Amino acid sequence: MSTHLSNHHIHLAARLSGLLPLALFAAALGLVPGIMAGRSYRAAVAWVPALGVDLSLMIDGLSLLFVLIITGIGFFVSIYSVDYLHGHARTGRFFFFLHAFMISMLGLVTADNVIALFVFWELTTIFSYLLIGFEHEHEKSRKSARQALLVTGAGGLALLAGFLLLQIASGTYEISQMVRAADDLQAHQLYIPILVLLLAGAFTKSAQFPFHFWLPNAMAAPSPISAYLHSATMVKGGIYLLARFYPIMGGTAAWEATLVLVGGFTAVLGAFTALGQTDLKKILAYTTVAGLGIMTMLLGGQSTPSMTAVLTFLLVHALYKSALFLVAGIIDHQTGTREIARLDGLARSMPFTGFAAFAACLSMAGFPLFFGFIGKEIMYKGVLAETMMPGLAAAAAVLANGLMTAVAGVFLIRPFLSDRVGIHLETKEAGIRMWSGPMILGMITIFFGVVPEFVGRVLINPAVKAIHEPSKYVEFAIFHGINDPLALSVLTLGIGAALYVNRQRVNCGVCAVYRAVSLDASQLYEHVINAVAAAGKAQNRILQNGSLHRYFFIVAAAFFMLTAFSYVRGMQGFFGISITMPPVEQALLLIVILAAAAAVVMTRSVLLAICSLGVVGAGIAIVFLTFGAPDLALTQLLVETLTVIIVSIILLRLPSLGSCDRRGRGRMFCDGALAAATGILVTTLMLTVLSSPLDRSLTEFFEKNSYLAAHGKNIVNVILVDFRSFDTLGEIIVVAAAGIAGFALIRRRRYNS
Amino acid sequence: METLLSVICGLMVAASLYLMLSGNLIRFIFGLVLATNAVNLLIFVAGRLSQTRPPLIDPDAVIPAQPLANALPQALILTAIVIGFALLTFVFILFYRAYQALDTVETELMRVSEPSQGRDAEEGGQAGIDGAHGPGGEGA
Numbered sequence: 023m024s025t026h027l028s029n030h031h032i033h034l035a036a037r038l039s040g041l042l043p044l045a046l047f048a049a050a051l052g053l054v055p056g057i058m059a060g061r062s063y064r065a066a067v068a069w070v071p072a073l074g075v076d077l078s079l080m081i082d083g084l085s086l087l088f089v090l091i092i093t094g095i096g097f098f099v100s101i102y103s104v105d106y107l108h109g110h111a112r113t114g115r116f117f118f119f120l121h122a123f124m125i126s127m128l129g130l131v132t133a134d135n136v137i138a139l140f141v142f143w144e145l146t147t148i149f150s151y152l153l154i155g156f157e158h159e160h161e162k163s164r165k166s167a168r169q170a171l172l173v174t175g176a177g178g179l180a181l182l183a184g185f186l187l188l189q190i191a192s193g194t195y196e197i198s199q200m201v202r203a204a205d206d207l208q209a210h211q212l213y214i215p216i217l218v219l220l221l222a223g224a225f226t227k228s229a230q231f232p233f234h235f236w237l238p239n240a241m242a243a244p245s246p247i248s249a250y251l252h253s254a255t256m257v258k259g260g261i262y263l264l265a266r267f268y269p270i271m272g273g274t275a276a277w278e279a280t281l282v283l284v285g286g287f288t289a290v291l292g293a294f295t296a297l298g299q300t301d302l303k304k305i306l307a308y309t310t311v312a313g314l315g316i317m318t319m320l321l322g323g324q325s326t327p328s329m330t331a332v333l334t335f336l337l338v339h340a341l342y343k344s345a346l347f348l349v350a351g352i353i354d355h356q357t358g359t360r361e362i363a364r365l366d367g368l369a370r371s372m373p374f375t376g377f378a379a380f381a382a383c384l385s386m387a388g389f390p391l392f393f394g395f396i397g398k399e400i401m402y403k404g405v406l407a408e409t410m411m412p413g414l415a416a417a418a419a420v421l422a423n424g425l426m427t428a429v430a431g432v433f434l435i436r437p438f439l440s441d442r443v444g445i446h447l448e449t450k451e452a453g454i455r456m457w458s459g460p461m462i463l464g465m466i467t468i469f470f471g472v473v474p475e476f477v478g479r480v481l482i483n484p485a486v487k488a489i490h491e492p493s494k495y496v497e498f499a500i501f502h503g504i505n506d507p508l509a510l511s512v513l514t515l516g517i518g519a520a521l522y523v524n525r526q527r528v529n530c531g532v533c534a535v536y537r538a539v540s541l542d543a544s545q546l547y548e549h550v551i552n553a554v555a556a557a558g559k560a561q562n563r564i565l566q567n568g569s570l571h572r573y574f575f576i577v578a579a580a581f582f583m584l585t586a587f588s589y590v591r592g593m594q595g596f597f598g599i600s601i602t603m604p605p606v607e608q609a610l611l612l613i614v615i616l617a618a619a620a621a622v623v624m625t626r627s628v629l630l631a632i633c634s635l636g637v638v639g640a641g642i643a644i645v646f647l648t649f650g651a652p653d654l655a656l657t658q659l660l661v662e663t664l665t666v667i668i669v670s671i672i673l674l675r676l677p678s679l680g681s682c683d684r685r686g687r688g689r690m691f692c693d694g695a696l697a698a699a700t701g702i703l704v705t706t707l708m709l710t711v712l713s714s715p716l717d718r719s720l721t722e723f724f725e726k727n728s729y730l731a732a733h734g735k736n737i738v739n740v741i742l743v744d745f746r747s748f749d750t751l752g753e754i755i756v757v758a759a760a761g762i763a764g765f766a767l768i769r770r771r772r773y774n775s
Numbered sequence: 776m777e778t779l780l781s782v783i784c785g786l787m788v789a790a791s792l793y794l795m796l797s798g799n800l801i802r803f804i805f806g807l808v809l810a811t812n813a814v815n816l817l818i819f820v821a822g823r824l825s826q827t828r829p830p831l832i833d834p835d836a837v838i839p840a841q842p843l844a845n846a847l848p849q850a851l852i853l854t855a856i857v858i859g860f861a862l863l864t865f866v867f868i869l870f871y872r873a874y875q876a877l878d879t880v881e882t883e884l885m886r887v888s889e890p891s892q893g894r895d896a897e898e899g900g901q902a903g904i905d906g907a908h909g910p911g912g913e914g915a
Contacts, residue, residue, distance in 0.1 A: 568890065570882035571798045578792060604776045612779055619790050622805050631801075635808050638787075642812050645780070649824040650844025654852055658815075661860045665808065672867045676801055676874055685797060693796040701789025704817070708781035711821050721847045725830070729837045737830040737843070741850035753854050760861035764868040 032114045036104050039117050043096035043124060050089045057086050057484045064134065064198075075195055080134035083484030087333060088131035088262055090481070091340045092255050096124045098459030099250040102348055105455045106246055106355060116156060120250070123149035127255050131262055135195050136185040143181065143227075146256050147174045153251060154243040166239040169547065173236045177226025181263075184219030187212050197266060204270045217271055220263065221280060228260025228314045231288040235544040238307040245351025248303060253310045253343040258336060261314065264321045265332060268489050278322045278410040285319030286418035288312070291541060293425030297521065298529035302350040302360040302433065306343065309386070309429055312422050313339045319415055320401065323408040326492040330478075331397070331404030333485045337477070338385065338397035341470070345382040345463035346433065349375055352452045352460070353437065365437035371449040374457040376438050381464030385471070387430035388423060388514060390500070393470040393477075398423060398514065400496060402507035420514055427518025428525060474498035571689075575696065582700045589707060608648065615641035628673050636666045653738050780820045787813035800870045800880040807866060811859040815852050822848030 053063065066078035081089065100120065107113050126149060129142035148171075155167030189195050191210045192203045200207065207213060224230075229237035240252050251257070264272075264281070271277060292311030299305040313335070320332040352375050353368065354360045369376035385394035401423075405415040451457065470477045478498030486492060502508065521528055535541070565576065603609070618637035625631050639662030647655035685693065724741055734740035742750050787809050794806030822845035830846035832839050870880075877885050 568886055570885065571796065574796060578796065601778050602776070604779065608776060612783055615783060616786065619787055619809060622809065623790050623794060628801060631805055635805060638809065638812055642816055645816065646819065648827065649819070650827045650829045651819070651849045651852075652829050654819070654849055654856070657853055657856050661856050665860065665863060668864060668867055669804070669808075672871045673801060673804070675871070676880055693793055697789040697793035697796065700792050701785040701787075703785075704788045704813075705781050705785030708784060708817060708820065709778065712777050712781065712823075716823050716845075718845070721845050724846055725832075725839050725843065729832050735832040735834070737832065737839075737846040738849045738853065741846060742853060746850065749854060753858055756858050757861040760865040764865050767868050767872050 029109075029113075033104070033108075036100075036107070036113055036117050039121060040097050040100035040104075042121055043093045043100055046128070047090065047093035047097060050086060050093055053081060053086055054480060057081070057083050058480060060484075060487070062488075066134070069135075069138070075137045076135050077138050078134040078196060079129075079132045079138075080198060081132055082488040083486070084262075084265060084333075084488040085132050087337065087481055087485040088258070089128060091258075091337065092124060092127050092131070095250060095254045095340060095344050095463075096120075098344070098348070098463060099246045101455050102249075102351070102459045103244075103246045105453045106244065106351060112156070116153075116244070119149050119152050119156070120247070123153065123251065123256070127259070130259055134197050136188065136197060137195055139197075140178070140182050140185055143223075143259065144175070144178050146251075146259060147171060147178055147227075150174070150240070150251050150256055153247045154240050156244055156247070157242065160242070163242040166236075166242040170236045170240050172551075173233055173547065174226050177223045177233070180219045180226075181223025184216050184223065187216045187219065191216065197270070200270045207270060208274055213271075213274075214276065217274075217276060217280075220267060220271065224260035224263045225284065225318075226260070227263070228257050228318065229288075229311050230260070230284050230315065230318055231291060231541075232543040234288060234292065234311045235542040235547070237311055238304055241301075241303040241307050245303065245347055245354060248307070249344040249347030249351065253306065253347055254340040257310065257314060258317075258340070261317045261321070261332070261336065264318065265329075265489050268321060268329070272321070273324045275410070278324070278408070281322030282319050282408065282410050282415050285315045285317070285322060286415055288315030289319060289422035290418050290425075291315075293422045293429065294528070294532050295536075296429045297425055297432065297525055298532050300362050302353060302362065302437070303347070305362075305429060305433060306346055306350060309426055310339075310343060312426060313343065316401065316419060316422055319418065320404050322410060322415075323404060324490075325404070325407035325409075326486065326490060326494065327400065327407045327496050328404035329486050329490040329492075330482060330496040331400040333482050334400050334478075335397045337470075337481065338393050338467070341463050341467045342382040342385040342394060345378050345460040345467070346386070348456070348460040348463075349379045349382065352456050355456070356449050356452055362432065362436050367438075367441040368449065369438040370441070372451045372457075374451060374461055378457065378460035378464040379434060379438055381467055382460070383430040383434040385464075385467040386433075387427040387518060388511065391468070391471050393467040393474075395511070396471055396474040396477075396498060396500070398511055399502065399507045400498075402510045403496065406506060416510065420510055420517065423514045424517030424521055427515060428521035431518070431522040432525065472500070474500060575693070578700065579696055582696065582703060585707075586703055589703070589710075593710075611641055611644055611648075628676070632666055632669050632673065635669070636662060639665070651738075653736070777820055777824055780816065780824075784813050784817045784820065787816070798882045800874070800882065803882075804863075804866065804870065807863060811855075811863070815855055815859070818848050818852050818855070 056063070062080060062082035064078065064080040066076045069075050069077040100117070103116065103120065107116055110116070123146060126142050126145035130139060130146055133139035133142055151167050151171040154170050155163050157163045158167075185195075188200065188207070191207055191212045192200045194200060194203070207216075226233045226236075237252060237257065241248055243252065289312045292308045292313075292315055296305050296308030296312060299308060317332050317335060317339075320328045320335070323329070350360060352372070353365065356372065357365065357368075359365065369380075381392070385392040388394045388398040401419055402416065405419045406412055408415050475498045478496070482498070483492075483495050486495070565572075604612075615638055618634040618641065621634040622631050622638070625634065639658060643655045643658040643662065646652075646658060724737055724745060727745075728737045728740045729735055732740045732744040734744065791806040791809035791813060794802045794809065797803065797806075824844075826842050826844045828841060828843045830839075830843045830849065873885065874880055877887070879885065
C-alpha cells in the first residue's frame with residue numbers, strides 16, 4: 023500500500039476514518055426512538071436460496087445497544103489510533119483491519135439468520151487474529167494470534183454444528199422464528215447437544231473457564247485493539263450469543279446450572295489472578311475475564327433483574343474498560359513501560375489521562391455516583407433473584423467485585439496518585455486525540471451514573487425487552503433505600519479495601535494455587551498443538567519421505583487395493599474359463615510377445631530392451647491385424663517404429679543399465695509381489711468381463727449410421743472424425759501440448775548453455 | 776484365444792509395474808511403453824475377437840451385410856495409441872533433461888526439492904511450537 027500512497031495520504035485517510043463509525047453511530051441513534059416505542063427493524067435479501075439461507079438483518083433493543091457500543095467506542099478508538107500509530111509503516115493495514123472488524127461485529131449483532139451470524143462470527147475471529155498478530159515481527163505476537171485463532175475458531179466450528187442442529191430441530195435458520203418454537207426446542211432430543219455446542223462457541227469467544235487463557239495472551243495486540251476487540255466488543259460476542267439465545271435455549275436447569283457455575287468460577291478466578299499482575303494490560307485482561315464471567319453468571323438467571331443486570335453491566339464494563347485500556351496505551355506510549363513498579367505520580371504530569379483513569383477506576387470499583395455503582399446495585403438484585411444457587415452466585419459476585427475494587431486501587435493509586443520518587447515528573451501528556459477518547463468515556467460513566475433512569479429507559483429496558491418479557495421493569499435510581507443490594511455494595515467496598523491492603527498475601531496464595539493445579543486448558547492446547555505437529559512429522563516420514571519409489575509404490579498399491587476391493591464386493595459368482603487351443607501361428611505369436619516382454623525385464627542391455635519393446639509392439643500389431651483391425655495395426659506399427667527411433671536417439675545417450683537394478687532383496691520381493699498381484703487382478707477382471715454378455719448396441723448404431731448418416735464406409739474412421747470428432751480434437755490438443763512442452767524443454771537447455 | 780490374451784495382458788501389466796517400480800528412469804520408460812501396449816490390448820480383447828472381418832462396409836452396400844469386428848474399441852484404441860505416443864515422447868524428453876540436469880537416472884538420488892529426510896524435518900516441525908504461558912508464571 024505504502025508503495026502507491028504516500029505516508030501523508032495514509033495519515034490523512036486515517037484521520038478521516040473516524041467518520042465511518044461516527045456516521046454509523048449517528049444512524050443508530052436515529053433508531054432509538056423507534057426501538058423505545060417497541061419496534062424492530064428487519065431487512066433480508068436472498069443469499070443462498072437453494073439452501074433456504076437468507077442474509078437477514080434485524081435490529082431490536084439488544085442489537086441496538088451493541089451497535090451503539092461498537093460504533094461509539096469504535097469512533098474513539100479510530101481517533102486514538104491516529105496518534106498511537108503515528109509513523110508506523112503499516113498504518114493503512116491497521117485501519118483497514120480495524121474497520122473491517124467493526125463491520126463484521128455489526129453484522130454479528132444484527133444478523134437474524136444463524137448462518138449469516140456464523141459468517142460474521144468467524145470474520146471477527148479472523149480480524150482479531152490479524153490484529154493480535156499486527157506486530158508480527160515479534161514471535162510472541164504470532165503465537166498469541168495463533169492461539170486466539172485456534173481457540174475461538176474451534177469454538178466457531180462447534181457453533182456452526184450447533185446452528186445446523188438447531189435448524190434440524192426447529193426447521194428454520196431465522197432466530198426470530200426460532201423464538202416461537204422455543205418450547206418445542208427445549209423438549210427436543212437434540213436440546214442438550216445443541217446447548218453444549220452453542221456454549222462451546224460462546225465460552226471460547228467470551229473467554230470463560232477453561233478457555234480463558236487466550237485472552238490475556240491477546241494483549242500482544244496494540245492497546246487500542248485491546249480496548250476495542252478484547253474488552254468492549256468482540257469478547258462480548260459470546261455474551262451477545264447467550265443473550266440472543268436466552269429466549270430460545272434458556273431457562274432450563276442445564277442452562278442455568280452451567281452458566282452460573284462456569285460464569286461464577288471464571289469471575290472469581292479472573293479477578294484473583296488480576297490482583298497479582300504487574301503489567302497494566304494484563305491486569306485489565308484478567309478483570310475482563312472476570313467481568314465476562316459475571317455476565318455469563320447473570321445470564322444463568324431468568325428474572326427481569328438478572329437480565330437487566332447483564333445488559334447494564336455490559337454497558338458499564340464497555341465504558342470503563344475501554345477507557346482503561348486506552349489509558350494503559352497512553353502510559354505505554356508516553357513512558358515506554360506498563361510495569362506498575364516503574365510508574366508513579368502520573369496524575370501530576372498527565373492530568374487529562376489521570377482524570378480518565380480516575381473516573382474509569384471508580385466506576386470499576388463501584389463508587390456511588392459512577393455508572394459502575396448502578397451496575398453493581400442491579401447486579402446484586404439480579405443474582406439474588408436467580409433461581410439456581412442464588413447464595414453461591416451472590417457470594418461469587420461480591421467476591422469478584424471486591425477483588426475488582428482492589429484491582430482498581432492497584433491500577434489507580436500506585437501509578438497515578440503515589441509520588442514516592444517522582445520517576446515520571448517529566449513525562450509529557452499525550453496529544454488531545456489520544457486523551458480525549460478515554461476522557462469522554464470517563465465523563466460518560468459519570469453522566470450515566472448521575473442520570474441512571476435515563477439510561478435505563480432509553481438503552482437498557484428496550485434491550486431487556488428484546489430477550490425477556492418483563493412483568494415490571496427494574497427501577498434505575500441512584501438510591502433505592504436501605505436494602506440487601508446496598509448492604510452488599512457496602513460489603514464489597516469493605517472487602518475491596520481489605521484485599522487491597524493485603525494484596526501481597528492474597529497474591530502469594532493465588533500463586534500457590536496456580537503452582538498446585540493447572541487452572542485452564544492452556545496445557546491441553548499445547549499438547550494438542552504438539553501432537554498435531556508430531557503427527558504431521560510422522561506422516562511426513564512415512565508418506566512424504568522424498569523417495570519417488572515410495573510414492574509410486576503407494577499409488578500402485580492403492581490402485582490395486584481399491585480395484586480389488588470393489589471387484590470382490592461386486593462379484594457375482596465365478597466365471598467359467600474355456601481355453602480353446604489357438605492355431606499354431608497365433609500360439610507362436612503369443613510366445614514371442616511373452617518372451618520379448620520377459621527380455622525387457624531381465625536384460626541389462628539398453629539396446630536389447632529397445633529391440634524387445636519393438637517386438638512386443640509389432641506382435642500386438644499382428645494381433646490387431648489378425649482380428650479385424652487393419653487400421654490399428656497400421657497405426658501401431660507406425661507409432662512403434664517412431665517410438666523405437668526416439669527411444670534409441672535419447673536412451674542411447676543415457677548411461678547403460680549396467681547392473682543397475684539397485685533394489686535390495688526385500689524391496690525387489692515387495693515390488694514383485696505387488697506387480698504379480700496387479701497382473702493377476704487384471705487377468706481376473708478381463709476374464710470376468712469376457713464371461714459376461716457383450717453389449718453391442720453402440721457398435722450397431724455406428725454400423726447402421728456410418729454410411730447413411732455420415733457417408734463413410736470405414737466405420738472406425740467415421741467414428742473418429744464424425745461421431746466422436748470432439749474426442750479426436752482433444753487428442754490433437756494433447757499431442758500439440760506434448761509437442762510444445764517437449765520443445766520448451768529442449769529450448770530451455772539452449773538458453774541455459 | 777481371448778483367455779490366453781487376457782493372461783498375456785496380466786503378465787504385461789505385471790512386468791511393466793515391476794519395471795516402473797525399479798527406481799531407474801530407463802526401466803521406468805520401458806515399463807511405461809509396456810503398460811501402454813498392455814492397456815491397448817486389454818481394450819481390444821474386451822471388445823471380443825469372435826469376428827475377424829474388418830469394420831468396413833462393402834462398396835455397394837449402405838449397411839454391413841455380414842457381422843464385422845467390433846468397431847468401437849478400435850476407435851478408442853486408435854485415439855489411445857496416438858495419445859500414448861505423445862505422452863511417451865514428452866516423458867522421454869523430460870527424463871533426458873532430468874538426466875542432463877542431475878546427472879543420474881536413479882530416482883533415489885534425485886532429491887533437489889525434497890532433500891534426504893533427517894535434520895531439516897526435525898527443525899521444521901519444532902519451529903514455533905512453544906505454547907502460551909500459563910498465567911501462574913506471570914502472576915508471580
